[in-house]
Amino acid sequence: MWTCYNIYVLAAFGTIGGGLFGFDISSMSAWIGTETYMNYFNHPNDSLQGGITASMSAGSWLGSLLAGPLSDRYGRRLTLQFASIIWIIGSIITLSAHSVGHLIAGRIINGLCVGITSSQTPVYLAELAPKNIRGRIVGIQQWAIEWGILIMFFISYGCSFIKGPAGFRLAWGLQAVPAVVLFGALWFFPESPRWLAGKDRWEETLDVLAHLHAGGNKEDAAVMAEYEEVREAQLISAAAANESWLGLFGPKMWRRTTVGLFAQIWQQLLGGNVMMYYIVYVFQMAGLTGNVNLVSSSIQYVIFLLTTVVTLAGIDRVGRRPLFVYGGIVMGALNFAVAGLMANYGHAVDGVDGNANVVWQVTGAPAKGVIACTYIFVGVYGLTWAPCTWIYVSEIFPLKYRAKGVGLATSANWAFNFALAYFVPPAFKNIQWRAYLIFGVFCFCGVVHSFFMFPETCGKTLEEVDALFEDGVPAWKSDKTVSRMDERVHEIEAKGEAGVVQTERVHEKSEA
Template structure:
């Protein structure tokens, strides 16, 4: 991309780059979730989102600085303004490539390939400081072995398996986890924040610098999730985030509807900058925009990547997360096309639409998104296959709870925790025994 000489070359580069980013964004959360201790899985996968926020912030300031290089062209800036930022993107890609050479393989992938000794070694290395005899390693090995034995009944899986009755609920949850994360309106704030600040009276460099504050907020406010996400749980975090974001979207819509002045043709001839605000109303719009970002960063930002890999069984985890991630990018693209004409034509009502989306996602999460925090990936599978729950759904979402304390006991090898684990194993084994029988009976 940085060497592009014409539009066609740039498009080819963007397509290739997009495919590579799509592959990485689908597989990185799967890999992290499979090597993370259950009690800290949210924290470790959340680091991916934190890294994304850093990347956005750093590239914004690099692009801003590069805009001053060279003479202005007929298009507004010299080519260095975009060649240098795109060229610099190769640096982290090289580090990622080299770093992957020394990272351990996923123990669950090794188990599926019957490489049990390597699986046990890596479990001990990443969970118990290399102690092969640690009780938690033995328990994880037992859970993984039982799950592998059960899943051998389902060989040669395809994407169609995600849409079979027993898996459809999880597929919908995973897909909508990523779709809703886009429909929160966060990326609208990221991509088109300069329109908003122009309508609030900012222009030129002051607009860009004021816009950059939201990227700093995004980085800082993701930190609480890294520290406490596994304690809070996935459901409360998502529900609280939806309420807060919906509130600030409705507030922005109300401020613009009541105090906004329609500007025919848009401010400075930009149709998307269709309204003008002054004084306290302008400050209120900016404040609600910052507060919206501060609400998204510790809630839907990290959880949207943490949650999907926890939903699927081992045999379908990669395909399930890839599908959910495709929903993310598809709606990202759709919103990129929808938002500019929306600002130009329906103005403040754009915010109301996103407020309605946040209301809808609150309802969806409450009734259908179960709690996965503090559970091993195998225990999450048992929750969805609960014979005493709803058919094809498992334990009702609103009845699920965070169980981090018990998992921490298991990771420490606490005897009391192990006994608690042992008491729950019959239920999980019952699921594995009864499911094939149900399938035969049908």
């Protein structure tokens, strides 16, 4: 069977799994303020709507925990295909929903898929991509999420003109199409060379690396250097004990695990989810109703999409740490600005545009200020924490624990995603603008933590990132470390034919 090795094509189709996440976000956010949805599901109150929205996150939490063992056993590619089938089943259940319970069941099943794809797509792409463009490639996952949000939002907007429940049923049914495409495309993808190495399939490992990085030339110096690094890392990994979940909290792993967990936790606590799931509510507070609200909400998704492109273009030059630190500072300031505008110029109301969950409103120039801050926040989020977190977490775990570690970290993302999706509607109703103060404080907590504990991974192979943690290099000095693989490439190039002989000896030892 023909296999595609173009890393950009692999990323474009592989990240459809991220697009499914985006589809699920806006398939709910676009409908929760519409009369059709509210009438059909009997005007869910703040707690019930929080539960409906959060049900997907609950399924995603479970899916991300299951993803690691599945990926380690069956491979990255087959695991993503399995997730595609789950999504199709969940979409069928969702589109046929006739009650809140039925809808929640479908969203939980969809969430299982999202939990698997959101954790294992970055792992798969990180293990395929060259180190010099790994951030860009893995970051396409976030870009795909944003495309999914935008596409599904406009599909839902168009379907909102269809009278009755047929509108949201059509929108929710169309969610299944990308999963069909992903399932089919994965048949033509190579397996991860790092996973193959973990199964001692060395010939296939070298073959995939050669096709990915040198057009199939197995004697290329860069290919041989990376092959040797992968082999050394696998030998060290195989000699270590304890591959269980508890091993993630062992003496040599706890730092990586806590960094991965909190990178995902802070990403959720910054306040980005408020903008993604409940932007309709936010704009209702700012006095926008009806179609004007929906169109205004779509603008933020376009901003999100465009700013992430800028990051993807430069993240492998700028690095990860500056985006975490400076992005958190700006977003914290914007959260406090929104809280100040709402506190000083807002007033209590009984509801907005038939939505009893929105009980605080700002009008006039201050309302425009709230909208402007919201747009700027989304832009900064798209430039920094939104794509950078997925990239970073996929890089920091060693091969032996990568699938489980990323799965565990992603489960933390979904646990807090669930909590926030459930918390925000009651928060808007009970503490109104004060919710933004909470998110602002979390932003600055994330800044402090990332400055002192998140080492720089930009420009390093996955195996060099292992050494960075093993050597205990302080996070704020980590950007000064030198790539050891570059030195190894130069050595192999200098040796010439000796490098070929060395590789042949490695093969002989492997066969022995």
